[in-house]
Amino acid sequence: MSAVAYKKIMTNQQQAAAFGEVVVPLSKSLPLATFAASTEIFAPGQAALNIYQVEFGAVRVYRLLSDGRRQVIAFHLAGESFGLEAGATHQLFAETIIPTGLRIVPTDGASRHQIDVTALALQAMASAQNHIMLVSRLTAVERISAFLLDMANRQGGLNHFDLPMSRLDMADYLDLTIETVSRVLAKLRSAGLIRLRSIRRIEIMRPEDLHNISA
Amino acid sequence: MSAVAYKKIMTNQQQAAAFGEVVVPLSKSLPLATFAASTEIFAPGQAALNIYQVEFGAVRVYRLLSDGRRQVIAFHLAGESFGLEAGATHQLFAETIIPTGLRIVPTDGASRHQIDVTALALQAMASAQNHIMLVSRLTAVERISAFLLDMANRQGGLNHFDLPMSRLDMADYLDLTIETVSRVLAKLRSAGLIRLRSIRRIEIMRPEDLHNISA
DNA sequence: CGCACGCTTGAAGCGCGTCAAAAAAGGTGG
DNA sequence: CCACCTTTTTTGACGCGCTTCAAGCGTGCG
Incomplete structure (x- = not known):
């Protein structure tokens, strides 16, 4: 690691920057979809149409490298949301880890369910940036x-x-x-x-x- | 590195996923702000109000760890945009690397300049996810x-x-x-x-x- | 011209990966 | 509830790629 001593000091606020996710109101009105452990939720190539809210359980989102190595991008626990991607189709895999219940919110109707898609995207961006530091430094x-x-x-x-x-x-x-x-x-x-x-x-x-x- | 052999194969599309940025129309109507080399554009604690479009030059965005180690999150070259963060205040530093010209677009008026904030955030997320793979694998x-x-x-x-x-x-x-x-x-x-x-x-x-x- | 800073090159050390094997945990059927 | 098998986790020995520490080299600017 490059441990060059820079002059500026990191604030407590920065250090405390959470790895966690936005907590948005869960859309209780939507049907609850339940999944067994190790079940695929989406995979690369599929259309990215939904935001998924975890009611209970846990999910891993990951990508695979050409040589077969796996990079887990994020875990999502109860109360957290995932599923947003940059393009129209998924580039990532999402799977349940343990038995899991999800609310599935169509992206184009997210605002009706009080979901701020931009805020979610910004949180995902910040989380990924935190992850860079974690694995690299x-x-x-x-x-x-x-x-x-x-x-x-x-x-x-x-x-x-x-x-x-x-x-x-x-x-x-x-x-x-x-x-x-x-x-x-x-x-x-x-x-x-x-x-x-x-x-x-x-x-x-x-x-x-x-x-x-x-x- | 965990070189466990997984069964699924990465698609060419995934592999080709660029490290680059969205190209949005530059807001030529806005005044051009010019900066000398190694000049601070924003720093942690400041209000995050603007999106910055690089007209010419180059910018580094980074964070500092408490022990002085530095993580450069991204470089931004001519035609690219940066400045979005998850909260109301910046957590990151941005500095010019060489003499640089920027168009400064207020976030709350971004739509008037044909800037899709959500798309920008999702691109930054995807870029950070690529960066994770780069540094970790x-x-x-x-x-x-x-x-x-x-x-x-x-x-x-x-x-x-x-x-x-x-x-x-x-x-x-x-x-x-x-x-x-x-x-x-x-x-x-x-x-x-x-x-x-x-x-x-x-x-x-x-x-x-x-x-x-x-x- | 000469000093300072960034870059290059060399030698040695260490943290984590790899390979190997044992121990523990978790199913499954009787 | 218990044998049996499979999978996951733990522990150990060793090697390698990168870091660290240390000198030189080049290049640009006062």
């Missing part, structure tokens, strides 16, 4: 720490929360291998920063320390 | 090759073009050190793929080979 320990804090914040801010996704999903999101993810979690655990209640259930023991590491 | 040689091809395409597609930015700017954009940038350029030169007419002027000798490397 942080060490493995910093990435995992930031990721755990982000997951905690997006699930109510409690120190005790679920990781809906597998280690492989995390690895492909954070640009690490599953081995490194596993090793870093073990390291954070033995340092007393977190506890692994079960394989996909985390308790953050020392949030401040984790936050310091994640910067 | 490609080797140093692949990143530089992709970057050079992108720069060539965005300046008319000629094989002979200017790099307006310094090696440090390139390094902070590609998530490499200046030493690695320098070494890779030397390697591409000695392999006969490019020529360095001057320190910031590149000629691509074998575009196809460079393209093959960049994937």
Whole structure:
């Protein structure tokens, strides 16, 4: 990494910039579509017509490289929206991770459901820009720490929360291998920063320390 | 890198997804603001009120980490637009790289100038997603090759073009050190793929080979 | 002309990936 | 509820690509 020392200092506000998503009113009036785990929601080539709001469950959005490697662009949890893309057709895959309920809102009728498409697009842009920093400038320990804090914040801010996704999903999101993810979690655990209640259930023991590491 | 072999294959369309920007009609009716090299256009904390269209010159948009590391989010060349952010205030820095002329369009009056803010945001999102792949999944040689091809395409597609930015700017954009940038350029030169007419002027000798490397 | 800054080149070290194997978790049918 | 099998996760040893640290080199501007 280029650790050239620049003069300007990052503000707290910037550091606190969340990885999360806009919270918009869920369109309860629309029918709830339910999906089993690991079910495709959309795929490249399909027309991008809808905005999807997660009622419950979790979704991964990703792309595949020509050599078969996978890049997870984003996870979407309850209360969050996804599905917007730059062109008329999808370039990305979206799949449920666990059993999931979605409200499907046609993009051209979004305003009727109080959805601000521009705000959603801007949030997605900011989120992607944050992700660049995450994968390009942080060490493995910093990435995992930031990721755990982000997951905690997006699930109510409690120190005790679920990781809906597998280690492989995390690895492909954070640009690490599953081995490194596993090793870093073990390291954070033995340092007393977190506890692994079960394989996909985390308790953050020392949030401040984790936050310091994640910067 | 997680090189797990997934089954789905990336389409050519996806691979060809450009790193470039939307081309919107320039608002020639607005006054042209000119800036010297290395001049701040906006900084974190300032109100985000405008969209900036580059008439000539080049701009870097970046953020700083608390420890002084810099992440260049994007470069903007003649004909491109920037300045959109998710909140009411800027989180990012924008600076000219070389002497630059800008048309400054108030966001709230963008539609009068035929600017689609949502489309601009979605393009920025797609560009950031491409950037994630660039910095997280490609080797140093692949990143530089992709970057050079992108720069060539965005300046008319000629094989002979200017790099307006310094090696440090390139390094902070590609998530490499200046030493690695320098070494890779030397390697591409000695392999006969490019020529360095001057320190910031590149000629691509074998575009196809460079393209093959960049994937 | 000479100094300063950006760029290049070299040598050594380290963080994370790769390869390998064991351990744990999760289904499935009896 | 328990054997059995599969998949996921963890742990270990080793290697490589890039960073780091350190000198030289070139180029432009006062």
